[in-house]
Amino acid sequence: xxxxxxxxxxxxxxxxxxxxxxxxxxxxxxxxxxxxxxxxxxxxxxxxxxxxxxxxxxxxxxxxxxxxxxxxxxxxxxxxxxxxxxxxxxxxxxxxxxxxxxxxxxxxxxxxxxxxxxxxxxxxxxxxxxxxxxxxxxxxxxxxxxxxxxxxxxxxxxxxxxxxxxxxxxxxxxxxxxxxxxxxxxxxxxxxxxxxxxxxxxxxxxxxxxxxxxxxxxxxxxxxxxxxxxxxxxxxxxxxxxxxxxxxxxxxxxxxxxxxxxxxxxxxxxxxxxxxxxxxxxxxxxxxxxxxxxxxxxxxxxxxxxxxxxxxxxxxxxxxxxxxxxxxxxxxxxxxxxxxxxxxxxxxxxxxxxxxxxxxxxxxxxxxxxxxxxxxxxxxxxxxxxxxxxxxxxxxxxxxxxxxxxxxxxxxxxxxxxxxxxxxxxxxxxxxxxxxxxxxxxxxxxxxxxxxxxxxxxxxxxxxxxxxxxxxxxxxxxxxxxxxxxxxxxxxxxxxxxxxxxxxxxxxxxxxxxxxxxxxxxxxxxxxxxxxxxxxxxxxxxxxxxxxxxxxxxxxxxxx
Numbered sequence: 214x215x216x217x218x219x220x221x222x223x224x225x226x227x228x229x230x231x232x233x234x235x236x237x238x239x240x241x242x243x244x245x246x247x248x249x250x251x252x253x254x255x256x257x258x259x260x261x262x263x264x265x266x267x268x269x270x271x272x273x274x275x276x277x278x279x280x281x282x283x284x285x286x287x288x289x290x291x292x293x294x295x296x297x298x299x300x301x302x303x304x305x306x307x308x309x310x311x312x313x314x315x316x317x318x319x320x321x322x323x324x325x326x327x328x329x330x331x332x333x334x335x336x337x338x339x340x341x342x343x344x345x346x347x348x349x350x351x352x353x354x355x356x357x358x359x360x361x362x363x364x365x366x367x368x369x370x371x372x373x374x375x376x377x378x379x380x381x382x383x384x385x386x387x388x389x390x391x392x393x394x395x396x397x398x399x400x401x402x403x404x405x406x407x408x409x410x411x412x413x414x415x416x417x418x419x420x421x422x423x424x425x426x427x428x429x430x431x432x433x434x435x436x437x438x439x440x441x442x443x444x445x446x447x448x449x450x451x452x453x454x455x456x457x458x459x460x461x462x463x464x465x466x467x468x469x470x471x472x473x474x475x476x477x478x479x480x481x482x483x484x485x486x487x488x489x490x491x492x493x494x495x496x497x498x499x500x501x502x503x504x505x506x507x508x509x510x511x512x513x514x515x516x517x518x519x520x521x522x523x524x525x526x527x528x529x530x531x532x533x534x535x536x537x538x539x540x541x542x543x544x545x546x547x548x549x550x551x552x553x554x555x556x557x558x559x560x561x562x563x564x565x566x567x568x569x570x571x572x573x574x575x576x577x578x579x580x581x582x583x584x585x586x587x588x589x590x591x592x593x594x595x596x597x598x599x600x601x602x603x604x605x606x607x608x609x610x611x612x613x614x615x616x617x618x619x620x621x622x623x624x625x626x627x628x629x630x631x632x633x634x635x636x637x638x639x640x641x642x643x644x645x646x647x648x649x650x651x652x653x654x655x656x657x658x659x660x661x662x663x664x665x666x667x668x669x670x671x672x673x674x675x676x677x678x679x680x681x682x683x684x685x686x687x688x689x690x691x692x693x694x695x696x697x698x699x700x701x702x703x704x705x706x707x708x709x710x711x712x713x714x715x716x717x718x719x720x721x722x723x724x725x726x727x728x729x730x731x732x733x734x735x736x737x738x739x740x741x742x743x744x745x746x747x748x749x750x751x752x753x754x755x756x757x758x759x760x761x762x763x764x765x766x767x768x769x770x771x772x773x
Contacts, residue, residue, distance in 0.1 A: 228480040232424065232506065232607060233539040234705050235272035236698055237322060239611045241547050242279045242301055243288065244650040247663025254650060254662070256302035260310045262653075263317060265680065269615060270698030273320035275426050277547055279307075283333055285395035286374075286632055287547070287648065289324075289428060290331035294413045304420075311421045320423035322483070327410055327467075328429045329396040337397055345386055352406055353397050354389040354437060368441040375636035391432060391458070393632045401433045407470060414474050414482075424483030430498060430507075431460040431488040433467060452491065460490045468503040475505075485541065485607075492528065496536035508609070509541045512601065513549060516568040517556045517593045517763070519719045519735040523712070526604060526723075530710070533606065539708055540606035544597055545614045550576065551647050552597060554620040557590020576642040580622030591617050592763045595693060595752035596733055599765035600721075602697050603731040605708035610694075613651050616678050617690035620646040621671070628670055645669055652679035688754075696750055700767065704729045715740065720760075730768040734760045742766070 246258030256279065266274065278288035281298045288298070297307050311321050330337055336352050343349035356367040358381065366379035366387050372394075379387040380394040388397045399406050414425065436457045442450065447457065454462035468484075475482040486498035486507040498507040509532075511525040533540040544552045550572050560571040575584060594617060602608050624645050629635075631643030650668065652675035653661030660675050676682070683689035706727035713722040719736030734740045739759035742748075746758070747769035753761045760766050 231272065231320065231480075232483045232485075234606060234708065235320075236270070236602070236608045236610065236701065237273045237275050238266065238269065238271040239275045239277065239546060239609060241277045241287075241612060241648055243284075243668065244648050244662075245612055246651070246653070247659070247667070250664035251300065252659070252663060252666055252668045253300050255300065256297060256306040256310050258663070260306070260313055263310075263313045263319075266314070266319060267317040269695060270702065271319060271610070273322055273423065274314060275322040275609070276324060278324045278326060282331060283395060284630070285331070285393050287630065287644075289326050290329075290333075290393065290396045291326050292331040292333040293335075294325075294410075295416045308420060315421065321421065322424040322426055322485070323417055323422050324428055325410070325413070325425045326428040327399070328432045329390065329392060329398045332395045332397055341382060344384060350386075352400055352403050354400050354435070355386050356389070356437075358385065358387050368447075369444045370447065371444060372636070374633045375641065389437070391429075393636070398435070399433075401435070401464075401467065407467065411470065411474055414471060418474070418478055418482050422482070424485070427484055427486050427504060429489075430468075430486035430504065431464065431490050432458065434461045434464045436461070454494075460488070460494055462497075465497060465503050468498070471504070472502060492532065495532055496538075499533070499536035499538035501537055506538050506541060506607065507536075508543060510543060512597075513543045513545070513552075514567065514569050517597060517735060519721050519733070522597075522600065522733070522735070523721055526710075527712075530605065530708075533708075540604070541609060542601045542604055542606055543609045543611075544594075544601055545611040545647065546609070547611065547648055548644055549647065550620045551611075551614065551618055553587075553590045553594040553614070553617050554585065555590070556593035556597065557586045557588075557619070559584045559586060573641070576620075576622060576646070577640065580620075582622075585619075587619060589763070590619065591690070592753060595690060596735075596763055596765040598694070599697055599750065599752045599767065600731060600733045602701055603704075603723075603725070603729070603767060605710055605725065608701075611647070613647075615691055615694040616651070616680065616683060618651075618678055619674075621649040621669075622646055623672055624649075624670055630669065652676065654681045655679045693750075693752065697767075700749060704767075728769070731765060732760050732768065733765040734762055737762045742768075 243254045245254045246262050247254050248257035248261055278291060279297055279301050280294060281292040281296055282288045282290050297304055314321055340349040340353055357363050359365040359367060363385055366377060370378035372378040372390060373392050379389055381387050390397050450456050452459050484504040486504045488498045488507050495507050498504050509529045515521040515525055529540045555568055555572050558572055558575055629645050631645045633641050634643035649671055650662040655676045658665055659667040660671055660679055683691035706725050709726050710723045713724055715722045720734050720740045722732045724730045739761055742758045742760060744758050748766050749769050750767040753764035
C-alpha cells in the first residue's frame with residue numbers, strides 16, 4: 214500500500230471542499246480499457262490511460278464497482294468489499310492507479326454498494342449453511358414463507374429488475390432482494406453490518422481514496438414488521454420518511470456514523486448519494502451531517518427544453534442552499550440511455566410522455582435508426598453539455614460522452630448482460646447499450662479497447678468517434694470537452710448565477726459572479742448577441758453574432 218500524496222489545490226479552493234465545483238469522470242472499469250486482452254476492462258487499463266484523463270482536464274474519477282463479483286449485475290453484486298476482482302487486477306494495481314492519478318492532480322472516488330451483497334459473499338454463504346434462526350442469517354433479511362407449507366413468498370413484492378423480490382432457499386426460508394436474486398439485501402438493524410462497512414470505508418480511505426459514491430443510498434434501512442403489506446398496499450404507503458423500504462429517516466443514522474469516519478481524515482473524505490427521492494428529501498442526504506452531497510438527476514430526465522432546464526437549475530440551486538452542499542449535474546451515466554441519443558430521437562407530436570419514456574419504448578421496439586437524427590442529437594448534446602459545465606456545482610461526466618457516443622442499440626439478445634433484460638423477458642431493454650467498451654482507435658478488433666474482442670459488441674460506427682479520430686480534429690466533441698474543461702477551471706467563481714432576460718422563451722442566458730455568461734439557444738431560429746460579447750467557446754460554428762439553433766456559447770468573464 215502506498216502513502217497517498219497530498220494534492221495541490223487552488224488557493225481559493227481548500228482541500229476539504231475540492232468537490233464543491235469539481236468535474237468528476239465516471240469510469241465503468243469493465244468497459245474503459247483492457248490491458249490483458251481478455252475482453253474485460255481492468256485497473257491496469259485505466260493506468261494506461263492516465264495521460265488521456267489528465268489531458269481531458271477532469272478533477273476526479275469515480276470508479277464503478279471493481280470488486281470481486283459474478284457480474285450478475287455488472288459488478289454491483291459484490292462478493293468482497295475489500296479487494297479487486299482478479300479479472301480486473303490486484304490491490305497493488307489499484308494502489309499504483311491511485312498514485313498515478315494523484316500525481317496528475319486527479320482525485321479518486323469509488324463506489325460503495327451497501328444495500329446488498331452478492332450471494333457469493335462469505336456472509337451469505339455462511340447464512341445458507343447456518344440455517345434458520347442463526348446469527349449469520351440475521352445479517353440478511355430471511356423470512357418464513359406463507360401458506361400451509363410455507364411455499365408462498367412472505368409478500369408478493371416485485372424486484373426493481375422485475376420478477377419476485379423474494380427467493381426461496383433449500384431449507385424452505387425466503388430471503389429478500391430488491392434487485393436480482395444474486396443480490397440479497399443486508400439487514401441494517403444488525404450491528405455487524407454497520408461495523409463491517411465502517412471497516413470497508415477505512416480500508417479504502419487508508420489506501421488514498423478521496424471519496425465514495427453510495428449506491429441506492431435511500432434503500433438501506435427497512436421496517437419489515439409482520440404482517441407485511443401486499444404489493445398493492447405497499448404502493449399506497451406515502452414515501453415520507455416512514456415507508457417500509459424507501460427513503461426512511463433512520464437511514465441517516467447510518468450516514469452520521471459514516472460522516473464521523475470521513476471527518477477523521479485530513480482532508481475529510483467526501484461522499485455523494487445516489488438517492489432517487491422526492492426533491493424536498495434530497496437535502497437530508499446532502500447535508501454536512503450526512504453524506505455531504507447527493508446526485509441531482511433532474512437534468513438527466515429532462516427534455517431538451519429551455520423552460521425545463523431553467524426550472525431544474527433554479528430549484529436545484531435552492532435545494533443545495535438549503536442543505537449547505539453544492540448542486541450536482543448529470544446528463545449521462547451507466548444506468549441511462551446516452552444523451553446524444555435521447556436528444557436525437559424523433560418523438561410523435563402530442564401526448565404527455567417525457568422524452569425519456571419515448572426513448573425506452575423506442576429501444577424495446579428495436580431502436581429504429583430512421584427515428585434517430587444523429588446530427589441533431591450530437592448538436593443538442595454538445596449544447597446541453599456546455600450549459601451544464603458552466604453551472605455552479607459539481608459536474609459528473611460518464612465515460613464516452615466526451616466522444617459524443619450514442620447508445621448502442623444493436624446488441625443481440627444472446628450477448629446482453631443486464632439482468633433487467635432477462636428478468637422482464639425483454640420488456641425492458643436494460644442498460645447494456647451505454648456500457649459498451651470505449652473506442653480508442655479507429656481500427657482493430659475492439660477499436661483499441663484491448664487486443665481482442667470486447668465483452669459487449671461494438672458497432673462499426675465507433676470507428677468515426679474513436680479517440681484517435683477525434684484527437685486531431687478541432688471540431689470534434691472531444692476537442693470541445695477539452696477546451697470547455699480547461700476554461701471551466703479558469704472561469705470558476707462563487708456558486709451563484711443570475712438569469713438574464715433574453716426576450717425569448719426558448720433562449721436561456723445566465724451570468725456567474727465573475728462576469729462569465731452563458732447563452733443556450735434551445736429553439737430552431739438563431740439568436741442575436743451583442744457585438745460586444747466576447748465569445749470564448751461555442752458548441753456550434755457561429756455565423757457573425759448569432760447563436761445558432763440548439764447551441765450554447767460561453768462569453769468571457771474574469772479568469773482565475
